[in-house]
Amino acid sequence: MKNINIYIGFIICTIIFNACKKDFLEREPQSIVVEDQVYGDPKLIEGVLANLYNRIPTDASLTNRWTEHTAYDDAVWSGSGNAGDEYRNNIISYPVDRWRLWDYGFIRDVNLGIEGVQKSTKLTAQQKAQFNAEFRFLRAYDYFEMVKRMGGVPLVTTPLVYDYSGDATNLQLPRSKEVDVYDFIGTELDAIVNHIENNGSTSRANKYAVLALKCRAMLYAGSLAKYNNLMASPITLPGGEVGIPAQRAADFYNKALDAAKQVIAGPYSLYKSNAANLGENFYEALTKKTGNPELILIQDFLQSKGFKHGFSYDNIARSLREDNLASSAIAPTLNLVEKYEYLDGTAGNLKTRNADNSDYVYYTNTQDIFANKDARLYGTIIYPGTSFRNTPVNIQAGVALWNGTSYQIIEGDLGARYTDGKLLTGLDGPQRSALDLSNTGFYLRKFIDNTPLASTRTRGTDIAWIRFRLGEVYLNAAEAAFELGQTASALSYMNTLRERAGFGANSLSTLTIDRIRNERRVELAFEDHRVWDLARWRIADQVWNGSTNSPDAMLYALYPYRVVRPGDAARHDKYIFIKQVAPRFKAPRFYQIGNYYSSIEQAVLNNNPKIIRNPFH
């Protein structure tokens, strides 16, 4: 009883002494940051921006959808077969929603950011202009990623707010014309280019990143205007949501070339620090982050702060792995390897058979077949007879035993010895059906970290994903100049880039569009360009035609064998190479005309009757 009195007294005192505290229930939240706080503090706005930079869509980067690097023709999936990854070797046809992107969550976040910065009372005018420019850069980037997948999309430039009136029709915006979206991107980037600052930064957009994005977007628009209208029946919609008028081509190409010229005239230069070894030089150009004058905008990672990824863990060459389980997932194809030209300018097809096709060509070392090739081959791909992290890889499929009339192929376990005591199958394979082992005879070098322990899961790697670099800008400039008939300047851009790859000065004196396209393929392999390039040139449905006889739609492997033919000194213990369809690859790549523009989700169509569907689906 006494206790109860004490409690009651205590409660009464508590109430009395706290009662007069004003706004007792009005508390600053301790666990969330409110809008006014965010847009009152430049550091917090940078946090918002960092979040958006990380959400820039890619088809295949080092972290986002990285496995999709194996869904086209540059690589075969050679990793583990579980978790549904193996299907990439057996895509009967690309689904029409494969590249679908309706990224209005991102657009809304950007629009809220622009509005927040505008309303903020704590920022200086200069800070406001800069943040405004950076948000708009991200919005233009996202619209570019959408328009190249979907055609014209609704242009939303302010946060859409529902007024609870029961009528949402004012929020239902129709699709803009495809050409208008590209024009929007162009004018937005022009408007912000002088306000964005961030000079010298590679992880935040500066003036040159803005120009590089403009250059790429205008080039896409130009080639769509040109090549879509060259198709037997152009892909269009009556309202222009898909289809750019042909007469706009020159205008877009001019804008692309102009933007490219400004970037090239800027403070960037091609990475050439390792002139003694041009192959390593190209590898460093893609993987070094400090002292690399080529990088314009990257998605940076920092291992020491725990912001890292496992791209090296998943894709390191088998015998070099430092962790168990995964390795070798992205195995580059022979298709890509053969696109790297010889340094004398001839086509890059590897010589596995002699001139009259009566016998194999015998090589003393496995790397000899790759002699005198474009240095970018070394920088991109680990091929037989090369090394990585100063350790030689060991690529040999088996031995070819001469039985008097023909060769009998013998393959064994990894590292196994043949009866003559010499190597049967290398520690790096290739083998026909093994998991986590190259299926093509090649491994990826580009973007793989050569730091010790970088291919472990615990340490991870912080190799950056390159969004824009000067090499691409040179190629954009060359293509735009060529399409405009300025062949001489196109040649000079191409030759500058090729010089770094080991070709002599002025290695090209004539130019065709196919040469430029091939150059893009070899320079920008695994940088998320291939599928978009083929789509904007409107040749994807011919290159990936779904035919098992096609040299492009099928993916090929190169298996090296050691010859066992005692008594024939010219051939014994030499190496031969056999080209074949990659054994794990099942269905030819099949890109249909309905893939040029992805389908719009049914829920979007249901919610907004003003949205019209894309052609063919």
Place this chain on the structure above:
Amino acid sequence: MKKISYIVLFCLMAFFSCKKDNYDAPTSRLTGRILYQNQTVGVRSDGVQLELWQHGYSLFTKIPVFVAQDGTFSATLFDGDYKLVRLRGNGPWLDNPDSIAVKVSGNTQVDVPVVPHFTFGNVSFNKSGNTVSATFTVQQVTSTSVLERVNLYLGTTMIVDNTRQDASAEKLAADIVIGQSGTITVNIPAALASRNFMYARLAVKTNGVGEALFSAPQRIEFK
């Protein structure tokens, strides 16, 4: 006693628990044919799609129905009223935005009339030596359509089309006279020459249309 009643109760709950709120699987079968002049229209297996829509439910999304290579299709559905739509720009026929009302009640049949761009007439295949040749007549059905090419495909299985084939030959529109008999010849791949039989099939492709129209596959005896 109490224990036993608990066990009985548990069993009752366990045996009947999954019953509640579960629907039976659909059992009504909708089958149909794509028809032109009472003939089924041959297409690529797994390529051409029809759409089924059903209004009146909160989930409004299509049921895709793929057409088999012989121009037939089937779907297992709940009874109800559906709209069957010929997906635009998809099959080797003219777009027709009119939907077809389908009342599914038990097993139901529906014919889908289409107007193709081109059709084949008088198709015959013939093997001589290491080649297979096809004789055909391309007939123009839609006067505004433009012929792109005719292809001959050989395959080891009955499913033969541009993606599932072992040999192919093509003849471009410039070499084809519409309405007159033409031939096209394909070499049998050396690796398959010792087989007992293969299947051959013709396809006619229209400009700007993704899918081609196919003749019926025909078994060709090699021995």
